[in-house]
Amino acid sequence: MSERLSAIEIRSAGAYASIQDGGRRGLRRVGVPWSGVLDPALMKIANALVGNQATAPVIEHFDGGLLLKALHGCVRVAVAGQADIDITGEQGVQRVVCWRSVCLNSGETLRIRALRAGRLVVIAVAGLQVPETLGSASTYARAGIGKPLAVGDRLSAQLTEASDFLLPEPPSDDDSIIRVVAGPQAGHFLDDALATLCGAPFTVTDQADRMGVRLQGPRLEHRSEAHKDIISDATVPGSMQVPGSGQPIVLLADAQTAGGYPKIATVISADLGRLANRRAGETLRFQMVDVDAAERAARSHAENLAQLIASIRRLPGDGSVDLEALYNSGLISGPISGFESEE
Template identity: 40%
Template sequence: MTLLILRAGPLATVQDLGRSTWRDRGISRCGALDELALSWGNLLVGNAADAAGLEFTLGAASLRLDADCCIAVTGTDADATLDGRPLRPWWRQRAHAGQTLKLAAPRERMRSYVAISGGIAVPPSLGSRSTDLKAGFGGLGGALRDGDRLPLNPPTALPARAVGLRPPDWAATLRVLPGPEHEDFAASAREAFWHADWTVTPQSNRMGYRLAGPALRRERGDELASHGVLPGVIQVPPSGQPIVLLADAQTTGGYPRIGVVIRADLWKLAQLRLGATLRFTPCTPAEALGALRVQRQRLEQLRSALCMST
């Protein structure tokens, strides 16, 4: 059982929820940038939330299935069609062997996800099927290309009727914890950090989003020794223009950390297009943990509701 990539688009990859236990070895987490979109899509088609699916960046793409299965297209609106018939986003739908799924270039936001019942069955590397683009392993070893064929696990038996979800609320305001070097920055820089509109620059990628806005001046503090970093950390290099680290980010760094985007909001970054603007708002550790807890409770509620619907 396989699927054939007819048109891969500019940056299509196999992704699951990434490698969570290898950072001490210098291995990046990787995984879907929009974890909610992939997790919810997997639940729709009867998979575990961390099953491997496809991440498409800015479309347009097409693929052909060679087995009956269920599919769900989530993330940004990709105007998906199955043999020319429009598909509703964030819905589970039956697909038959030989049918072609097409995704158009999205009108808004950035990334689309395709979940397939059973999940993509590329061999796991270090416990994950996610593609690590900079290291060249996981998935098929890099970005997908036209003509690639991906193995599929046997599809989960599901009823024919369609089931859908309401997409999560999206806004370009990100909750942020003050970072270890937050107080090293001038008062004017801290004020600008919290109140400026920041623009995503073309120098952004899956490792991190480079932002443009007021230059953030560090007022005190010696040169920093190398330290561990995580997705969500907001570094400020000598240029004063922040970098928000994403799933493919390195595991260590030396730039001062003015803040950290909370885990529950990282998925929003995945959908910001180049040239889009965002704002930061302060958050406490208790609020960050509460937001993550609510997000995970919502995932369990969806799992239970979808199990009942089958």
């Protein structure tokens, strides 16, 4: 181990943890999915908290149970998402909050005990060094590009100074509205199908992974048996396929690059990360917008995220800030959503 490098070891991988980054772009035309984090906003916030580039590799983790141990020196880590976290070291077990960075000294462990909301969190490690394949460090396990993290895996990182940073007003997501634009095969469905899609709640099922999420709600009727399938054509993350069951499937980062189910709609990029982070049993509603509104929402989303990241502040080193009190009652009006669009 060099003097400038440290390392973290996976002591427990929990339900599922993998290395992801901004994705493997430019190769869908030859059948390679984007992959990358399901919620890019969480990646960018976590990386900003530890001083990384916005799309640097991170650990994406589902459902809690991840346990990391620092092996050498001081390693700065940050967790973006809603989770219960503790650090164990010479001082015993200390509870810490999300949306901030902490320095793990040699031998200390950080545990994601449970998620409070959503189905995933993102953990950034300052200077995390991961080899790339086809221009990205993202894991795409179905094709053997990388593999999920497992007990005993060691990841190199930079030694860092013991300075911690905080996002003062964490984003919240209590908005159940997911915006969509009409899909390329919207005409394969009855005239009232889009109204049905946007007129009733849909429930996230437990059939959800990095490839896609199945929803349960009112049946979206095809025009005929012949309209239930198409000659396979291109898909993108956000595509909403509807098989013969009439129940929609929203494709996510690891989704195939082509498919044979008609696509009634596409979730806009500004809302796709929010949908991907929904737990089984949660309900959501869809709202139809046009392409111009989707583009405005994307710009607004990016601007709001940039403002959030610009608000990150260095914490004093004397432990004088009670972060739990700050997040629970210290904000004037409580946490606000940084992802609301101008629509």
